[in-house]
Amino acid sequence: MKPSIERTPSSAVPQAFDYRMTPYLESLLRGRPADDPLSLQFLPQEQELNAQAHETSDPIGDVPFTPVAGVVHRHADRILLKVAHSCPVYCRFCFRREMIGSKGEPLQGPLLDAAIAYVRAHPKIWEVILTGGDPLSLSGRRLRGVLTDLASIEHVRVLRIHSRVPIVAPDSIDDSHLGALQQPLPVYLAVHVNHPDEITDAVVTALQRLSAAGAVLLSQTVLLRGVNDNEDVLEALFRRLVCLKVRPYYLHHPDLAVGTSHFRVPIEVGQRLMRSLRRTVSGLCLPTYVLDIPGGFGKVPIGPMYVGARNASGCRQIEDPAGLRHSYPE
Numbered sequence: 001m002k003p004s005i006e007r008t009p010s011s012a013v014p015q016a017f018d019y020r021m022t023p024y025l026e027s028l029l030r031g032r033p034a035d036d037p038l039s040l041q042f043l044p045q046e047q048e049l050n051a052q053a054h055e056t057s058d059p060i061g062d063v064p065f066t067p068v069a070g071v072v073h074r075h076a077d078r079i080l081l082k083v084a085h086s087c088p089v090y091c092r093f094c095f096r097r098e099m100i101g102s103k104g105e106p107l108q109g110p111l112l113d114a115a116i117a118y119v120r121a122h123p124k125i126w127e128v129i130l131t132g133g134d135p136l137s138l139s140g141r142r143l144r145g146v147l148t149d150l151a152s153i154e155h156v157r158v159l160r161i162h163s164r165v166p167i168v169a170p171d172s173i174d175d176s177h178l179g180a181l182q183q184p185l186p187v188y189l190a191v192h193v194n195h196p197d198e199i200t201d202a203v204v205t206a207l208q209r210l211s212a213a214g215a216v217l218l219s220q221t222v223l224l225r226g227v228n229d230n231e232d233v234l235e236a237l238f239r240r241l242v243c244l245k246v247r248p249y250y251l252h253h254p255d256l257a258v259g260t261s262h263f264r265v266p267i268e269v270g271q272r273l274m275r276s277l278r279r280t281v282s283g284l285c286l287p288t289y290v291l292d293i294p295g296g297f298g299k300v301p302i303g304p305m306y307v308g309a310r311n312a313s314g315c316r317q318i319e320d321p322a323g324l325r326h327s328y329p330e
Helices: 021-031 036-041 111-122 142-149 177-178 201-212 229-243 268-280
Strands: 072-074 078-082 129-133 158-163 185-191 214-221 247-252 289-291 298-301 307-310 315-319 325-329
Touching: 021 036, 036 185, 036 201, 072 111, 078 214, 111 142, 129 142, 142 158, 142 177, 177 201, 201 214, 214 229, 229 268
Parallel strands: 078 129, 129 158, 158 185, 185 214, 214 247, 247 289
Antiparallel strands: 072 078, 289 298, 307 315, 315 325
């Protein structure tokens, strides 16, 4: 991977939260105003210093579910494996911003061996999700080693990777990364992308190469004030992704990470957007709108509800995408 550019903006923000920039992304941001949807995501802002009382360094509850270093085991059939402790860039809304980068620790040597051994010792683990930090920031050799070790465990049937690299450093994905994805198990790659402007020609090429290498591509998007809290933006993003063989998977409500309140919108905004999108786009283009309950209680769908209570005759009241109500007998 090409080295990231370490810039120090003229504010106190980088002293509180890590800042990093890839050459590719810096060229993409050049000339964009401070309130541009891409600038807001990647350039430090003074608002990050305004921590709220309900914000926490572990907003989704990783720590209580960490039996060994690098493993988060919240659900019986799957684990998170934090194989990387850094990212090529640090998104300003990151929910692990106080656990990665300069505040994180590499998972390698005996620590990685212990994490793999944990997976091997728990036969209910069906899926392993590589996260971090960004797994594709590892060298292709290291990534292949981890995936190969996991694929050799009989009860592991699915491998998943969560990554921002195809979006922020598409030129860094080389043949060794593509070769690492060629495993006997299905490999799902969830690409984090929030705005149509992030999908440049270089990104398209990277996604096409990843798909050709055999990865099943999904997307994850975070609903962010000033970035994509707009029906037209989300529609353009999801349509573009589907045309590139990337299935929109999750639209995340922002987590309660320290210094990120300026990005959060009311849940009703997300529900209204999802209701509008259901009227205008194919089901292929609709991710599930989810909230990760603080404390480690997991993700739940929080999209609009179309099923109402039973009426006096025992029929359910069902609302269609246009807002009209219909009686459904049960």
